[in-house]
Amino acid sequence: MAIPVYVLTGFLESGKTTLLNHLFQQEPKMRRLIVQFESGVEEISNKTGCDVMIVPKRVLEDSPEKAAMSIGHYVAETPPEEIWVEWNGVTPLTELYALFSHPKLSGCRIQRMIHLADAQTLDQLLGRTGSALPEQIAACDFAVLRGAFTDAEFRKARRLLREINPGVRVVDDDSREEILARATRRKTNPAAVFAMSILVFATLYLCAEAMFQLSQTRVNTVINIFLGIMLQAIPFLLIGVLISSAIQVLIPQQAIERLFPKNLAGGMLVAILAGFCLPVCDCASIPIFRSLVRKGVPLPAAVTFMTATPVINPVVMLSTYAAFNGNLSVMLGRVGMGILSAVLIGCWFALRPGKLPALSAGYDRIMCSCGCYGGAGDASTAGEKVSLLLRHSQAEFFSVAKYLTVGAFLAAIFQVAVTNSLLLQTPTDFALSLLLMMALAFLLSLCSSSDAVVAKSFAARFPLAPVMGFLVFGPMMDIKNVLMLSGGFSRRFVAKLLFVCFAVCFVVVYTTARFFVGG
C-alpha cells in the first residue's frame, strides 16, 4: 500500500503553513509527515503533532537526487501514514514529479494536488509570475481560496482560477472538514468514467432502439441532422484552429502590435480585407477571433473581423449567388449589409469599450489549455514550433469543439421540434417577420456556406427583406457560435456581443428595406 502524498501548492506567502496548522490542529493525531522546501514566516505548530522535514530549496534545485534520498531515508525509517508537501508557486511541477518518481520514493504516490490562492493577490500574480503558477492551478484537483472577504471577491477569484482549470472546485479556507474530506476522498479514474459513460450510452441506445424502434422516430432525424452538422463543421473548425494556432505560435506579439493599424478605420479595413481573403465559415472565425484578441488586436477590429468573415468570404458569396439562381442583388445585398453591420458592431465596441476586458487580465501571453504555459517564446527551433503548433491546435480543437457538439445537438433538436410551430403562421408585419427570421437563423445554426439554400426556401413564404435578415445575422451569431464564444470569454461579454449583433443587424436590414428598397 503506497503512502499517499498530498501536495499543497501556492505562491510564496499565500499561507500554506497557516492552512496546514489550521487543518491539523484538531485532527485525530496520526503519523503525518510534512515536507517543506522553504521556511516561511509561519512555522508548523507543535499542536498538529506532525513530523516536519525541511529540505532547503537550494538542495532541491542543485541536487534533487539528494533531496529524494533524504526524504526516502526518512520515510523508510519512520513510515508515516500520509505525507503532505508544501510546494511553492515558483518551482515548476516537473521537479515535484521528478522527485516522487525517484526509486527511493517509489512507496509514495501523489494522491491530490491542492492549490491555495489568495484572492487579494491572485490577479496580479498571474500576470507577473511566469508559468509555474498557472501550471499549478491547472494541475490542482481543487483549490482553496483565502482572503476573499466578500462574495464578489470570491466569485472573481474563482473565475480566474476556472479560466485556467475549467470547472475546478473552489473551497473557502474556513471549511476545514471539506478540505480534508476532499483531499482524502477516493479518487475516481476519469478514463474509467469515460469508458463507463460510453458503454452506458451505447447500451441505453440499443435498448431504446429495440423497444421503440428509434430509427422510425424523430430521434433518428435528430441524430442524422446532428451528424450532418458535425461532419460539415468539423473540417472548417480544423482549418480555424490551425490558422489560429499558427497566429498564436508563429507570429510574435510584437509584430502584430507593430503592423496592425492603430487607428480605428485602418484596423477595420484590414479586418474586412482579411475576412474576405479567408474562406472560412463561422466555425473557423471564432477560434481566430479568440487568438487575435489574445495577440492584442484591438477589440473593435477583431469583432469586425469575426462578424464579417462568415458573411463576406468568397465561398459564401458563391453559394448565395447559386442558391438564388444568379440573383446578383441578393448576393451584393448580403455582402453589403454584412460589411455595414460588421463595421457598425465594431464601432459600437470602439465607442463603448466597457470596463470588462474580454479575455481575463494579464494572462494573455500564456497559452491556455494545452499545458504550454511558457508561451510561444519558449519554442525556438522549427521542430519545437511544429510540435507546439500541433499541441496547441489540438488543445484548442477540443476546447472549442465541445461547444460545437452541444450547439449542433441543440440546433438539430430545434430543427426537428421547433421550426414547425414557428412557421405555422406567416406573420404579415414586416418587423415581426424580420425578427422571426433572425431568431430562426440563430436557432437553426446552419453553416454560413449552406444557409443560403435554406433561406431561399423561406423566400417562398416570406418577403425578401426578412430573409436578408436571416442571411446577414445567421452567420454572425447562432447557438453554436455563442457556445463556442463562451468557452473563451466572460458570459457578460458574449451576451453583449449577441445583443449588439442582433440590434445592429435588425436596424441595418430594416432601414435598408424601408428606405432604399421601399419595402
Next chain:
Amino acid sequence: MEKRTHSPQALLEAACCLSFAAMILYLAVTGGYLQYVTPKTLPYLYFTVGVMAIWGIFGLLRRTRSVQKMRAAHCLTLAIPILLLLLPHSAVTSSSLPSGYVGATNPGTTTQQAQQLPSQSEEPAYGALTGLDEANKTITVSDSEFYLWISALYENPDKYDGYHIRMTGFVFRDSTQMKDNEFVPARLMMTCCVADLTPVGLLCQYDQTGELKADSWVTAEGTLHYEDYQGSPEPQITVTAITPAKEVAGYLYPM
C-alpha cells in the same frame, strides 16, 4: 533525472483522434458519408482524416511529464459522433422530415432550386442524358439522372414541350401551396448537409391525387407541358398513369 512518460490523457486524446480518423476514412471510402453531407465535402473529409491522424500519431509519440490531473470529458466531443455513427440509425426519409419544414417546397421553391445549376457548366452533361427517345417523343427519367433531367427540362422549354415523361419519386403534397389535384413526385435534395434536405420534383396534375398516399413511392407518367410561374416557364406533368414503385435510396446532390 526528469522522467517523461505518456500521460493517460494524451493517450486517450490520441486514441479518440485516431478512431475518428478511421471512422471518417471509412465513411469517405465507402460513400457512407453521403447520408449526412454532399459529395462536395469529400476533400474536406480527407483533410479531417489527415489532421486527426497527425494529431493522433503525434500524441502517441509524444512523451510528456505526467500531469496529475487527468481530464476525459472533452474527448466525448469526438467519441459521441463516433458512437452515433456506429450505432444503428437509418437515413432520413420524407416521412420523418418535419413536414412543412422551411416551407418545404411549394412548387415555386422547387422550380427555382432546380434552376440553380449554372447552365453552361452542365451543358455537356445534358448531352449524355439517357432515356431520351426523340422519335417517340418520350423521356424515361432514370433515378440517377433525376436532378439533371429536371434542370434540363427547365432550361429547354421549347425542346421538350409535349413529350411523354416517366419519373419516380415519393408523393409530396403541401395543401397550403398546391391545388387539390396537384402533387409532386419528389426526391430529397441535399445541398450541404442533412439539415437542409428539401423535396424537389415537377408539379403534376392528377385527378385522383386524393387517393395517393403521402410519402409512398410512385412512378408518374404523363405529358409534359409548361406553365408560366413568376415570369418563367415551369415544366409540369399532366399525369396519365400512376404505378407504385420501389423506394429509391439516396439523395439528390446539386453540383
